[in-house]
Amino acid sequence: MLYAVDMSTALPPCPQPEEPLDGTPVLVPFGTGAEEPCLRADAARNRARLLDAAARLVAEHGAAGVTMEAVAAAAKVGKGTVFRRFGDRTGLLMALLDHEEKKFQAAFLSGPAPLGPGAPPVERLRAFGCAALRRAADDLELQLAAEPCPDRRFLVPPRRARYGHVLMLLRQAVPDADCELLAQTLMGYLEPALIHHLTRQCNMPMERLQHGWHDLVARVTAARQPA
Amino acid sequence: MLYAVDMSTALPPCPQPEEPLDGTPVLVPFGTGAEEPCLRADAARNRARLLDAAARLVAEHGAAGVTMEAVAAAAKVGKGTVFRRFGDRTGLLMALLDHEEKKFQAAFLSGPAPLGPGAPPVERLRAFGCAALRRAADDLELQLAAEPCPDRRFLVPPRRARYGHVLMLLRQAVPDADCELLAQTLMGYLEPALIHHLTRQCNMPMERLQHGWHDLVARVTAARQPA
DNA sequence: TTACGATCCGGACCGAGGTCCGTTTAATTT
DNA sequence: AAATTAAACGGACCTCGGTCCGGATCGTAA
Numbered sequence: 001m002l003y004a005v006d007m008s009t010a011l012p013p014c015p016q017p018e019e020p021l022d023g024t025p026v027l028v029p030f031g032t033g034a035e036e037p038c039l040r041a042d043a044a045r046n047r048a049r050l051l052d053a054a055a056r057l058v059a060e061h062g063a064a065g066v067t068m069e070a071v072a073a074a075a076k077v078g079k080g081t082v083f084r085r086f087g088d089r090t091g092l093l094m095a096l097l098d099h100e101e102k103k104f105q106a107a108f109l110s111g112p113a114p115l116g117p118g119a120p121p122v123e124r125l126r127a128f129g130c131a132a133l134r135r136a137a138d139d140l141e142l143q144l145a146a147e148p149c150p151d152r153r154f155l156v157p158p159r160r161a162r163y164g165h166v167l168m169l170l171r172q173a174v175p176d177a178d179c180e181l182l183a184q185t186l187m188g189y190l191e192p193a194l195i196h197h198l199t200r201q202c203n204m205p206m207e208r209l210q211h212g213w214h215d216l217v218a219r220v221t222a223a224r225q226p227a
Numbered sequence: 228m229l230y231a232v233d234m235s236t237a238l239p240p241c242p243q244p245e246e247p248l249d250g251t252p253v254l255v256p257f258g259t260g261a262e263e264p265c266l267r268a269d270a271a272r273n274r275a276r277l278l279d280a281a282a283r284l285v286a287e288h289g290a291a292g293v294t295m296e297a298v299a300a301a302a303k304v305g306k307g308t309v310f311r312r313f314g315d316r317t318g319l320l321m322a323l324l325d326h327e328e329k330k331f332q333a334a335f336l337s338g339p340a341p342l343g344p345g346a347p348p349v350e351r352l353r354a355f356g357c358a359a360l361r362r363a364a365d366d367l368e369l370q371l372a373a374e375p376c377p378d379r380r381f382l383v384p385p386r387r388a389r390y391g392h393v394l395m396l397l398r399q400a401v402p403d404a405d406c407e408l409l410a411q412t413l414m415g416y417l418e419p420a421l422i423h424h425l426t427r428q429c430n431m432p433m434e435r436l437q438h439g440w441h442d443l444v445a446r447v448t449a450a451r452q453p454a
Numbered sequence: 455t456t457a458c459g460a461t462c463c464g465g466a467c468c469g470a471g472g473t474c475c476g477t478t479t480a481a482t483t484t
Numbered sequence: 485a486a487a488t489t490a491a492a493c494g495g496a497c498c499t500c501g502g503t504c505c506g507g508a509t510c511g512t513a514a
Contacts (some may be wrong), residue, residue, distance in 0.1 A: 039462095040461060040462065042462065042463080043461080043462060043463090044462095046462085046463085077463080077464085078464030078465060079464075079465065080462095080464055080465070081463055084462070084463080122482065145483090154479055182477095
């Protein structure tokens with residue numbers, strides 16, 4: 001498991017250990033302790049049923065139709081159980097996205113080049129952005145609905161993993177820049193809300209966004225003019 | 228009035244005319260029609276009392292204490308009146324920010340250089356970012372609380388005004404780039420949620436963010452290397 | 455197999471955002 | 485001044501996210 005996304009490990013009796021939270025995060029909690037708390041049999045069963053029910057509701061009524069009560073009812077489970085398992089609505093929605101996100105994460109961490117290791121950093125950065133754009137384009141609706149409140153947005157494991165990756169590549173590409181800030185800037189370009197605005201509300205084609213990403217990476221990683 | 232921010236003009240019987248919504252927005256609805264719908268006397272009075280009450284609640288209990296019912300009660304007004312006037316909670320919160328935002332807007336539209344007209348575009352861009360960072364730093368909490376849902380975030384008048392300004396400067400600075408996308412990228416750096424994360428959760432000093440902005444502007448507007 | 459404690463379940467309950475509609479009131483017309 | 489009408493008012497009402505805790509269930513150890 002690459003990172004924990006549901007609340008199974010974040011709620012009592014397994015409270016997540018406090019993380020540093022500074023500008024240089026511990027990349028990804030990778031293979032490090034307490035991954036699968038090994039739910040009790042009934043809990044695991046209910047978790048699966050809940051995710052299944054939620055996915056069905058999304059398919060039928062869109063993300064807006066995913067009401068905590070509706071999910072509970074569809075899974076034939078008490079409402080409290082949903083919250084116990086996923087913490088809140090955002091947690092449930094993120095759990096739905098979890099599978100794809102982990103595939104993506106595996107791809108850029110250890111997949112084939114140029115997305116994975118082996119290619120020069122700038123090229124990996126380019127590939128990363130295009131892959132992220134594609135992922136955002138699929139189930140955009142779900143990604144928007146799963147957006148956490150502003151002060152948690154940057155603390156969510158998937159986001160941290162992506163950020164850490166971009167940061168690493170940026171450090172290789174432009175070693176003497178303020179890579180933390182540049183990484184956040186690049187991440188901003190990939191924000192689902194922005195993708196949604198540009199593609200759905202401004203009718204920009206994805207190719208333009210991809211080209212824009214290439215251009216942005218080029219500008220950000222370019223050697224500075226002496227002037 | 229530079230732009231309409233409350234719902235007075237956006238709710239029946241004065242529905243806002245549909246706007247184009249494409250990538251090249253009509254800068255700012257500037258002095259153009261239907262600015263002050265001239266509320267009825269009682270409505271105007273209640274609006275003032277509501278804003279007053281809301282501001283008091285923010286001062287006393289923080290943004291989280293601004294409950295629609297609490298505001299209504301404090302203003303001695305029915306709950307429905309609050310919604311009629313401001314549309315929703317976000318609308319009310321944005322109305323609270325409106326005054327300062329308009330001052331800012333006036334400053335970069337027609338104030339003294341380098342923020343206002345007169346300085347070269349790159350210099351104005353630098354000044355704009357620093358001013359925006361300062362504005363975000365003041366009442367960050369309110370700005371976070373006033374963040375609209377993802378699919379409205381880019382349609383809110385203040386945001387459009389800022390975006391339009393950055394876009395214009397960028398077009399002057401780098402005429403043959405995809406300035407729409409670059410402008411959105413720069414705007415992302417100034418997002419309240421990001422400022423909050425960097426300053427409050429990562430403990431970065433504001434000076435670093437300002438320096439980062441200067442660097443970002445330099446990279447984005449730099450002449451491209453022939454390589 | 456029984457007993458026991460940790461974990462989980464369920465649904466009543468609460469608070470807050472948002473809607474609705476019958477009533478009231480301000481502006482305008484006659 | 486009276487009548488008229490568009491707009492504003494108010495608060496009951498609904499939905500939904502989130503909490504709580506008594507009771508049921510699972511895993512384990514004897």
